[in-house]
Amino acid sequence: MFFSQAGARPRTWQPSPSEHKQWGKVFKACDEDNKGYLSREDFKVAIVMLFGYKPSKIEADSVMSSINPNSSGILLEEFLNIVRKKKEAQLYWNEIRHIFTAFDRHYRGYLTLEDFEKAFRQVAPKLPERIILEVFREVDQDSDGLVSFKDFEYAMNYGQNEA
Numbered sequence: 001m002f003f004s005q006a007g008a009r010p011r012t013w014q015p016s017p018s019e020h021k022q023w024g025k026v027f028k029a030c031d032e033d034n035k036g037y038l039s040r041e042d043f044k045v046a047i048v049m050l051f052g053y054k055p056s057k058i059e060a061d062s063v064m065s066s067i068n069p070n071s072s073g074i075l076l077e078e079f080l081n082i083v084r085k086k087k088e089a090q091l092y093w094n095e096i097r098h099i100f101t102a103f104d105r106h107y108r109g110y111l112t113l114e115d116f117e118k119a120f121r122q123v124a125p126k127l128p129e130r131i132i133l134e135v136f137r138e139v140d141q142d143s144d145g146l147v148s149f150k151d152f153e154y155a156m157n158y159g160q161n162e163a
Contacts, residue, residue, distance in 0.1 A: 014084075015084055015087065019087075020080065022050075023050065023079070023080055023083050024076065024080070026046050026049050026050055027046065027076050027079050027080075029046075029049070030042040030043070030045045030046040030049070035072070035073070036075070036076075037071060037072055037073030037074055037075050037076075038073050038074040038079060039072075039073045040060055040064055040073070042073070042074075043055070043060065043063060043064075043073075043074055043079075044060060046079070047086075050083060051086065051090070063082060093153075096152070096153050096156045096157075097149070099152075099156075100149050100152045100153075102119070103115050103116065103119045103152075105118070109148070109149070110146040110147060110148050110149075111139075111146065111147040111152065112145065112146060112147075113132075113133070113136050113145070115147075116132055116135065116136045116147075117129075117132055120132045120135075138155065139151055139152060139155040141154060141155075
């Protein structure tokens with residue numbers, strides 16, 4: 001499988017000192033009563049401040065269940081680690097979106113075999129046509145001759161998870 005061998009790999013990413021400082025300020029601002037930790041509701045507010053969306057119940061449950069059971073909430077270091085991972089995932093998703101958009105030269109929201117052929121001719125002109133066709137078929141999850149962003153994202157993540 002092509003993507004299992006050459007899938008995109010998320011890079012380890014470290015925040016800049018200013019980002020790290022900003023996250024610490026958000027933690028302090030959301031730590032009502034200066035408890036030294038964020039409650040579930042404090043955490044939700046912090047995520048809204050940093051990412052612009054309110055975490056779902058499932059996401060909040062997941063985060064709360066991942067913290068030390070002996071603590072009353074999310075400590076600063078745990079919070080910084082959670083935010084770093086969310087930011088890393090966001091950057092990785094943006095990278096996948098950028099690659100998809102580069103393939104989608106007509107801005108249709110899907111890719112055709114012709115789109116794949118043009119893209120591969122530019123980056124790997126000696127790649128055999130059969131390989132391009134194999135890759136396209138692998139990515140086209142529902143075999144309808146069109147690759148949606150969802151199909152493309154799945155293939156990119158599949159390759160990363162298989163490696």
